[in-house]
Amino acid sequence: MEVGFGTLLEQKQTLSQSQIQSLEILAMDSMELGRMLHDEYLENPILDYTGTEPGPVKTQELAGDYAGTPFYQHGEDLNEKNDGNIPAQERDTIRTYLLWQLDRSRYAKEEWTAMEYMTDCLEDSGFFVTPLEEVAAACGVTLEQAAACLEDLRQLEPYGVFAEDLKHCLLKQIQILGQEDSDLWNVVDGYLEAVAAGRISEISRGLKLSTAKVRKCISQIGELNPRPLAGFGTEKASYIVPDIILHKENGEWYGELNDSWMEDYRINDYYLKMMKESEEKELVDYFKGKLERVRFLMSSIEQRRQTILAIVNYIIERQKPFLDGKGPLVPMTMKDAAEALGIHPSTVSRAVRGKYVQYPNGSIFMKSLFTASAGKEEGVSAMGVKQSLKELIEGEDHRKPYSDKELAELLEQRDIHISRRAVAKYREEMGIKGSFERREQRS
Numbered sequence: 453m454e455v456g457f458g459t460l461l462e463q464k465q466t467l468s469q470s471q472i473q474s475l476e477i478l479a480m481d482s483m484e485l486g487r488m489l490h491d492e493y494l495e496n497p498i499l500d501y502t503g504t505e506p507g508p509v510k511t512q513e514l515a516g517d518y519a520g521t522p523f524y525q526h527g528e529d530l531n532e533k534n535d536g537n538i539p540a541q542e543r544d545t546i547r548t549y550l551l552w553q554l555d556r557s558r559y560a561k562e563e564w565t566a567m568e569y570m571t572d573c574l575e576d577s578g579f580f581v582t583p584l585e586e587v588a589a590a591c592g593v594t595l596e597q598a599a600a601c602l603e604d605l606r607q608l609e610p611y612g613v614f615a616e617d618l619k620h621c622l623l624k625q626i627q628i629l630g631q632e633d634s635d636l637w638n639v640v641d642g643y644l645e646a647v648a649a650g651r652i653s654e655i656s657r658g659l660k661l662s663t664a665k666v667r668k669c670i671s672q673i674g675e676l677n678p679r680p681l682a683g684f685g686t687e688k689a690s691y692i693v694p695d696i697i698l699h700k701e702n703g704e705w706y707g708e709l710n711d712s713w714m715e716d717y718r719i720n721d722y723y724l725k726m727m728k729e730s731e732e733k734e735l736v737d738y739f740k741g742k743l744e745r746v747r748f749l750m751s752s753i754e755q756r757r758q759t760i761l762a763i764v765n766y767i768i769e770r771q772k773p774f775l776d777g778k779g780p781l782v783p784m785t786m787k788d789a790a791e792a793l794g795i796h797p798s799t800v801s802r803a804v805r806g807k808y809v810q811y812p813n814g815s816i817f818m819k820s821l822f823t824a825s826a827g828k829e830e831g832v833s834a835m836g837v838k839q840s841l842k843e844l845i846e847g848e849d850h851r852k853p854y855s856d857k858e859l860a861e862l863l864e865q866r867d868i869h870i871s872r873r874a875v876a877k878y879r880e881e882m883g884i885k886g887s888f889e890r891r892e893q894r895s
Contacts, residue, residue: 472590474752478759479802482695482710485753489717492749497723498742503716546681547571553608559601566591566601570614576819578613578680579621580605581798613680619644625676635661639669647673650871674873694808694815696764698775705775707764709757710810719746759803762793767809767821777813780836781823789822838878840866845884853887 480488493501550571556564569591573582580602587598605614611628615621622640631637639647643655647670655666698707727739766789773779786804790797807818844862848854854862856875863870870878876886884890 469589470748472586473748474755475586475802476590477749477752478756478799479805480756481806481808484806485711485756486713489714489749492745493717496742496745498720498739499746500718500720501716502718503713546574550605550608550613554604562591562593563597563601566593566598567605570598570602570605574614574681575801576681577678578610578615578682579617580614581616581801583798610677610680612677615680618678621678621680622673622676635659635665636669636672639666640673694810696760696807696809696818698764698768698809698811700775700812705768705772707761707768707809709760711757714753719743756803759795759799760807763789763800763803764809766792771821775811775813780839781821784822786822837863837868837870837874838882840868841875841878841884842882845879845890848890851891853890855887 477485477488489499490501493499547568551567554567559567566587569587570580570582573587574580584595584598584602587593587602588595591598593601602614606624608614612621612624615624619640622644623637626632626634626637626640638659639655643658646652646654646658652663652666652670655661655669656663659666661669695710696707697710698705700706723739724743727736727743730736730739767784768775770782770784774781786800787797790800793800804818804822809816809818809821840863841859844854844859856872856879859875859879860870860872863875879886
């Protein structure tokens, strides 16, 4: 056997610790950012604070009067009801429920930290899209350890949680049902888009199944849970002030960050002067390290500000009818925003995570402004469908209410192409009864 030496050139992208921290700062809402800076102020003599409160606002317990306040109420100033404050969800319950299912003694300290980190990175739906390279760098584990931890998390209930996308979420649930390699598995694995578009004949030809069999599989898919964490409630909520304020001047919309409290933080001139005049190397090095930390934080916060404002301006450009109260949300995804701004979709996801927008007609979860097309054709969002449904039902003959099939046909006339089943889903989400119950209630 011949042994030799060679050089292998390999290109690999890694994230530095400072990049990880910048991403964490980008994902912070105003409250989290305020707490982080206040903690830094307590530990770092170079950072000075001249304000009276350590952040933008104090949290307070949620009063029941506002717990169910909808964000889409044109013509009514929600600001007068609750001063712009809206309930903030707590994620501790979700983390506790998920990690309770694991035996902590089986994992090293760093691995458990990685699991907590990944749990905190879960999307509201229950999907996990954070790159494992980021997890490994942030938690001090290898890529292999991060992958193994993620695989364990994917075995937890509700089944499908931590999946990378809808397909893998559904496949996990099918696996739990013991139906791997079944017709149902094959339909989800290879034809999920065709299912969503109603292209039954395409699935039938591709898998050599009868139309009846395909319809049965689609019915079974409807019984699965596409969003494992949907409706996962919490016991406690608190008010927070929205992170972004939208206002209209001379017919134009403008957005600004609600971060004027940041002006209370500045570099302490006394210690800066001491650093420059001191002849003790150890003291000078200490202050230089603290100064470098402050400059890094301020740079990251400014970068966060520019990124969020760029996304806000993009939202304003796309959603003017909604902001003006003249229409529903226009379909707009985070991928659309990322492509328009020349950034990665995960950057958009971090920038909008946990943040709220206040505008004259109320306050709204920033992530709710992003919505995919609801019909088979582009141009109509779920909110648009619901608005049209509401108008049709309000204008129907009370003695003979529209059936879901009739509502689907009427929506077709408005160029909204959705199935009868989708009509039923949106109707139920709005709390509107079926045609029989509506006729009974009104008679």
